[in-house]
Amino acid sequence: MEPFLETGLEPVELELENREVQAAEVYREWNRIWNREMATLYLTDQGTTVYKEHLRFVVHIAPRQKLEIPIREIDRILVFGNVQLTTQVMGTCLQEQIPVLFLSQSGEYRGHLWSLNPLHLESEIVQLKKQEDIRFQLETSRSIIRGKLFNSKQLLIRFNRKRQTLEVAQAIEGILSDLASLKFVDNLARLRGYEGIGAARYFPAFGQLITNPGFCFSKRVRHPPTDPVNALLSFGYTILLNNVLSSIIAEGLSPYLGNLHYGEPRKTYLAFDLMEEFRSAVVDSLVLKLINSESLKSKDFEPVKNSQGIYLNAGSRRRFLDQFEKRMNEEVSHPDLQSPVTYRQAILLQVRRYKRSLWHGTLYEPFLRQG
Numbered sequence: 001m002e003p004f005l006e007t008g009l010e011p012v013e014l015e016l017e018n019r020e021v022q023a024a025e026v027y028r029e030w031n032r033i034w035n036r037e038m039a040t041l042y043l044t045d046q047g048t049t050v051y052k053e054h055l056r057f058v059v060h061i062a063p064r065q066k067l068e069i070p071i072r073e074i075d076r077i078l079v080f081g082n083v084q085l086t087t088q089v090m091g092t093c094l095q096e097q098i099p100v101l102f103l104s105q106s107g108e109y110r111g112h113l114w115s116l117n118p119l120h121l122e123s124e125i126v127q128l129k130k131q132e133d134i135r136f137q138l139e140t141s142r143s144i145i146r147g148k149l150f151n152s153k154q155l156l157i158r159f160n161r162k163r164q165t166l167e168v169a170q171a172i173e174g175i176l177s178d179l180a181s182l183k184f185v186d187n188l189a190r191l192r193g194y195e196g197i198g199a200a201r202y203f204p205a206f207g208q209l210i211t212n213p214g215f216c217f218s219k220r221v222r223h224p225p226t227d228p229v230n231a232l233l234s235f236g237y238t239i240l241l242n243n244v245l246s247s248i249i250a251e252g253l254s255p256y257l258g259n260l261h262y263g264e265p266r267k268t269y270l271a272f273d274l275m276e277e278f279r280s281a282v283v284d285s286l287v288l289k290l291i292n293s294e295s296l297k298s299k300d301f302e303p304v305k306n307s308q309g310i311y312l313n314a315g316s317r318r319r320f321l322d323q324f325e326k327r328m329n330e331e332v333s334h335p336d337l338q339s340p341v342t343y344r345q346a347i348l349l350q351v352r353r354y355k356r357s358l359w360h361g362t363l364y365e366p367f368l369r370q371g
Helices: 011-033 087-096 118-130 134-163 166-182 188-208 228-250 269-292 314-328 343-360
Strands: 040-043 049-053 056-060 066-070 076-080 100-103 109-113 301-303 310-312
Touching (some): 040 056, 076 228, 087 109, 134 269, 228 310, 228 343
Antiparallel strands (some): 301 310
16 A cells, blocks of 8 residues: 555645645745835846836746736835846836846846936035045044944944953953044044954954854955855845945935045945945844844855855845845934934935035034944
8 A cells, every 4th residue: 555644634625725835935935025114126036027017017037926016115126137127117217216226146236227317416516526625525434434433332232241252342442442532533544544443343353242153253254255154244235235325326416426435436435435334233233133043054155156255045145135124124213303213214314414414514423323
């Protein structure tokens, strides 16, 4: 007699149950790509096609079911690698002022789609003039570094309350000393040096806060990331950068004209500037949470062909994006508003602060994470 599985269900009931399970799996998978709490549409699956039907964008990942999203609910679109957008989709994004950012499959910025208007050109002229204002660049860079160091210190304090690790406490004292010294720095080169010193203190201490024995971290390695923790940080920073970038574009500023960061002409240096104070608050804290809670495991990472780097695999990348969106929707206090705001709103408020500093000559005040 052939073995069989006793389920207690008739064949029709089994088929209905299987359909329900499959439908639930499809829902969970689509929910990682888009849900109503998201402001960003992440297109990560290779071979995806997006087209327009009436007032909706239709996302098709063959051979799966299609996902329809009302256009009015989309604030920005991030395209990873080989994803096709029809000309109708791109035309609608231009008309509705929805930024589309194009990245490589691993998340490297390639370019963006956006429609300029005359008001944006006026802002860019002001930005160009400020490029020659050494005092403006110095004070803006000082504020950005102060925000980055302060928020890095806050993360170390928060996560070290239970661990009470000596190395972390020493890093906190060092960063406090750096913050006190910032006000006396009188040139950009020395200011940039303080950013490097802060990173040298912060990242080894960050590694001490990892409690999951399956992960270890001692230093920041960027291009390419050589271990899972660096892979998570790099991917998180890339997503954060592109969220900051879309807010800069939406406010009519050139993302290429920064103050603290500089170098190659095609890099979005203003986005690099304004993301600094959000790195630890948004990305680093999320990475620690996912690792220490064992939400991610070593099997979620893999080497990439033609690269010496380690990256999140495709399925885990979608899970990370889902958690990143939840983090961006968490509320935090901001001095510009009495009521709490989400991190995404806080980023936009900081871009507007920077815009006011350009137009009105006021000092740019960084975002300082309290508690």
